Amino acid sequence: ETGVTQTPRHLVMGMTNKKSLKCEQHLGHNAMYWYKQSAKKPLELMFVYSLEERVENNSVPSRFSPECPNSSHLFLHLHTLQPEDSALYLCASSQGDVGRRHGYTFGSGTRLTVV
Amino acid sequence: KQEVTQIPAALSVPEGENLVLNCSFTDSAIYNLQWFRQDPGKGLTSLLLIQSSQREQTSGRLNASLDKSSGRSTLYIAASQPGDSATYLCAVKKDSNYQLIWGAGTKLIIKP
Numbered sequence: 001e002t003g004v005t006q007t008p009r010h011l012v013m014g015m016t017n018k019k020s021l022k023c024e025q026h027l028g029h030n031a032m033y034w035y036k037q038s039a040k041k042p043l044e045l046m047f048v049y050s051l052e053e054r055v056e057n058n059s060v061p062s063r064f065s066p067e068c069p070n071s072s073h074l075f076l077h078l079h080t081l082q083p084e085d086s087a088l089y090l091c092a093s094s095q096g097d098v099g100r101r102h103g104y105t106f107g108s109g110t111r112l113t114v115v
Numbered sequence: 116k117q118e119v120t121q122i123p124a125a126l127s128v129p130e131g132e133n134l135v136l137n138c139s140f141t142d143s144a145i146y147n148l149q150w151f152r153q154d155p156g157k158g159l160t161s162l163l164l165i166q167s168s169q170r171e172q173t174s175g176r177l178n179a180s181l182d183k184s185s186g187r188s189t190l191y192i193a194a195s196q197p198g199d200s201a202t203y204l205c206a207v208k209k210d211s212n213y214q215l216i217w218g219a220g221t222k223l224i225i226k227p
Contacts, residue, residue: 004158042119042217043204056214090158103149104215106158 003027006091006107013081014115021076021110023091029105032074034066035090037109043090049074081114088112117142119207121218129226130197136190136221138205143183146208150179150190152201153220159204163190195225 004025013019023032034046048056049068063085065077074091088111092104118141128134138148147166151159163172163179165188171180178191192199202222206215 006158040219042219043206043215045214088156092159103161103164104159105161106151108158109156111156 004091004093004105004107006089006110008110009108010111010113012113012115013078015081015083017081018077018079020078021089021091021112023074023076023107025072025091025093025105025107027093027095027105029093029095030071031094032068032071033092033094033104034074034076035092037088037090039087047076078112081112083114086112086114117145117207117209117216119205119216119218121203121205121221123221124219125222125224127224127226128195130195132195133191133193134195134223136192136203136223138188138190138218140186140188140207140216142209143186144209145183146210148179148181148188149206149208149215150177150188151204151206153204154201162203192223197225197227199223200225 007022031050033048036044036046045058046060047066052068052071063080067075088109090109091107094104120139122137145167149164150162152162153159163174165172165179165181176193181188202220204218204220206217208215
């Protein structure tokens with residue numbers, strides 16, 4: 001484990017279901033991220049939280065709803081998803097402005113399949 | 116608009132060879148560049164981070180170089196081992212916001 005833990009590791013859900021992805025870090029980082037990784041495409045940044053406030057939202061559909069209750073936890077709430085939302089969802093954390101001195105720490109991801 | 120390209124998309128070499136992975140970017144005004152590896156179905160592991168003022172970084176058998184003027188970075192892997200098999204991604208940070216621009220990765224297979 002890298003210090004960033006994601007659950008569940010795998011998730012299969014129907015298009016009418018509601019589910020949540022969870023990310024937890026105890027590295028003392030103050031920024032957390034959700035990324036989407038689809039087959040043969042570059043990583044897509046979805047949401048960024050810094051000090052528990054959302055600082056970036058890259059035009060993500062409203063069927064994805066993030067929540068950051070504290071600096072150690074990040075959720076991604078899912079509802080009425082589409083099959084094209086099937087992907088690996090990665091959580092990452094960093095200390096401060098990304099890349100000043102340190103890079104990202106990633107979790108192992110949640111493999112989501114929408115049926 | 117910054118674009119990041121990694122060529123080749125896949126590479127297969129015998130164990131023990133030295134190899135170079137390439138990353139190119141279209142806008143030379145970058146903040147830093149980072150190399151990651153990703154094992155199948157897993158998250159990303161940070162390998163090396165090069166600030167815009169640096170020319171290279173080294174970690175063990177890995178050496179990453181940065182040439183901003185030509186928009187290129189290379190990841191050199193010495194004495195490759197089967198455990199090096201993974202997908203290698205590079206990402207460019209353009210400025211002080213949180214956005215990274217990612218390449219699509221090079222899938223590396225090291226044959227025993």
